[in-house]
Amino acid sequence: MSRFERVRGRLRRAYESSRESVRARRTDPTDAPGPAGVASPTSPGPVAPPSATVVGAEPPAAMHNSTSSRDDADVPHALRIAAAWSWRLIVIGVVAWALLKIVGTIKIVVIPLAVALLLSALLAPAVGWLLRARFPRSLATAVVLVGGLAAVVGTLTLVVNEFIQGVPELSKKSSEGVRQIQDWLKTGPLHLSDGQLDRYIEEGQDWINNNTERFTSGALSTAATLAEVLTGTLLVLFATFFFLRDGNKIWRFLVRLLPVAARWKVDDAGRASWSTLVAYVRATVLVAFIDAVGIGIFLVVFDIPFAFPLAALVFLGAFIPIVGATLSGGVAVLVALVDSGPVTALIILGVVIGVQQVEGHLLQPLIMGRAVAIHPLAVIIGIAAGVVLAGITGALVSVPLIAVLNTAVRRLAARTVPDTPPDAVVVASQAP
Incomplete structure (x- = not known):
């Protein structure tokens, strides 16, 4: 080992020992310095009394409990609080905006899962009743889900059948109602003439003809919409089944993360x-x-x-x-x-x-x-x-x-x- 390396090692050891002594003096409150001007193991040099004034030294800067630098102390307290709230609210707003963008991108998945949660909350008591009746969990979930689906399908069937049976009579009465409205427009307070009524009817027909393309494009996109609805319905059914059967396990898994x-x-x-x-x-x-x-x-x-x-x-x-x-x-x-x-x-x-x-x-x-x-x-x-x-x-x-x-x-x-x-x-x- 060269002389330069030995000298550097001694300097480093002296520096480390001085740092350790300073740390020990700061952390030990019972360590009091010896008499003035006398060095001790923990006080290697003269120590000035607390009331002593050092000539030529700048007075210590007044610090607030909530500040960590002189710059923060110079800023008014109200402005510092407002700034702290502002940047935190900005971060929360950015995170919320990002979450909304993500949800909007995958809404075809998020919406069926939300509907499945609502259905699970509705059907969970029924599953609990069957479980208390000694049904296996999978069988209880399947019975409740199939029963709920049968009730929905039966209700929709009754609604559609009654609607199909009543549409002809309602259409006839609708035509009579339109004629009554026309008579009221002629004899009522508006006193519209036949020419005015014909002009308004023609304008309505022209508006329908001009917007036929828009209606047709909407009808063409119906196939894609039906595909999304079918996919979402299947996802709702599967998610509801597993939420009802394994909801507790899924929640425990998420909590363990x-x-x-x-x-x-x-x-x-x-x-x-x-x-x-x-x-x-x-x-x-x-x-x-x-x-x-x-x-x-x-x-x-x-x-x-x-x-x-x-x-x-x-x-x-x-x-x-x-x-x-x-x-x-x-x-x-x-x-x-x-x-x-x-x-x-x-x-x-x-x-x-x-x-x-x-x-x-x-x-x-x-x-x-x-x-x-x-x-x-x-x-x-x-x-x-x-x-x-x-x-x-x-x-x-x-x-x-x-x-x-x-x-x-x-x-x-x-x-x-x-x-x-x-x-x-x-x-x-x-x-x-």
Whole structure:
């Protein structure tokens, strides 16, 4: 070893030993310096008393507890807080935008999975009943899924048959209604002449002829749409089956992907969110059934055609809160107007409004309020955003999504520790 290397090694060892002594002095609060001007093992040189003033040294910079440099201390506290919130909100907005883009790209998969989750929440209690009756899990899931599918197919068959039988009579009455409207336009307050009516009819026909190409292009794309609907339906059926049969296993697998410290908290929030979704779907089905029965009884009493299909439409529309049943009830009012005249239509309109009032002031607070507590403004905003992003499917999924997120965020933000699972194994470390 050369002399230069020996000297460098000695310098390095001296430097390391000095650093170690400084660290030990900083970390040991009981280590007090010796008398002034006398060196000690931990205080190698003279130490100035705390009240001493060093001549020529700059005064220490005033630092705030939340700052780490002089530059941060010079910035007003309110501006630093606003900047901290701003960049965090920007990051959240970018992540949300990226998630929306990803969901929009694979919506043909996301939408069927969302529908499958809703169906699983609806059918899960029935599967639980069969499991308690000692049915195998796969058999119980298959029985419930096939039974639900048979109920849907049977209902659609009845609706289509009644619609086919009533279309000729409704078309005849529609023609009579159009003639009555023409007579009202001539003799009513507008006092339109035959020439004006003919001109408006010709303009309508010209508009239809000019937009025939648009209608034809839409019809040509129907094949692709039907293929997407068929693919989505098959995906819904398969996903619903496996969600019902292996939903617990799938959730445990997803939870195991998280860090150990976060698993219990996320598992607690996820199971609470699932309970909220099940309660929401069951409450929605009950409210929709009451709406459909209430409006359907009056349609039968006043002998309105398509009473059963219109009641089924009200039932489906009620799954979109606040606005769904109103829009589907409006279709019943139009059918009553064409079939039985304005008086009967006004009565049906009053029935629809009355059912909506009962739903909004009695059924929603009594049934839905126990399931999920969501402000009506949040419901309206969620439905509007869902319609803009994904149409009717978005309006159907938006409210349960808000309910699930509401429960999940509340559970995750809670400071309570979730209960220890009954099958948890606690391993205690032995003291050395």
